[in-house]
Amino acid sequence: MPELPEVETIKNDLNKKILKKKIREVVILKKGTVRGDARKFKNILRGNYFEDIGRIGKLLIFKIAPGDNFLLVHLKMTGQLIFRKKGKVIAGGHSQPEGDDFLPGKHTRVILKFSDDACLLFNDLRRFGYMQIVGEKELEDVLKNYGIEPLTKKFSLENFTEALDRRKISVKAVLLNQKIIAGIGNIYADEILFAAGIKPDRKVDSLSKKEILTIHNSAQKIIKQAIKYRGTTFNDYVDSDGNSGNFVKHLKVYGRAGKKCVRCGGIIKKIKLVGRGTHYCPDCQV
DNA sequence: CTTTCTGTTAGAAA
């Protein structure tokens, strides 16, 4: 489940690995993953290269050069981007090779082959993820749908408070809403609220100034930590080398239903909120 | 065997 820290990890790694590499061939193995016209998709990529890789929320943005096009990659729930050097076998991920360097795994949807025989595989078990090429104007429209990035200057206490203002939804719903704050998903929403000591079902209009401040601090702390540990592997997430994220060892509530709270010894509860499994400690989150 | 659950987001429904 790639959220901001996982997508950030992939972005940083791929920026070191694939920039300037000429794309020799584009293989689409399953329809549906590539949005728009597949032939156009291939034509825009083939013979060109990536100049830079950016990110907004959970969305990866590859600048294609030369030209004014961008490749968008959304991993949704089970998407993986795996980089393989020539002849290099990757242990993790859904793309277990079986002999041939480029033989796709069962869930490989798209392969970008570079001219040095390295490749980038897009795997996606549940096929919710997508790849799409957009121009500058379309990209701007996409960016408009995203709220504040938690690790930028725009995520000031003032802006955060403003974003919460006059809403009647739960604090977890706010954290998960990409139009309000970009990049937080189910795992980190639960972890942030645990760190802040706030119950996920609290309505935002019931939060005191102090509580908002605490959530604001916790959000930055948790996301920074998670990036430092290269993200969380709970089910399918792996980085571009096929390796798991290490933050899973630092999770304090997510996936710990029925276990003892590390802070107060209470029993972690799991409920359904905003249609999602939601974990919290009923004793030390208020 | 069938049903339930998993979690992201667009788009529909309320």
Next chain:
DNA sequence: ATTTCTAACAGAAA
């Protein structure tokens, strides 16, 4: 306008 629900999908668990 704002909030809630559901479909898309594959597979593990119950």
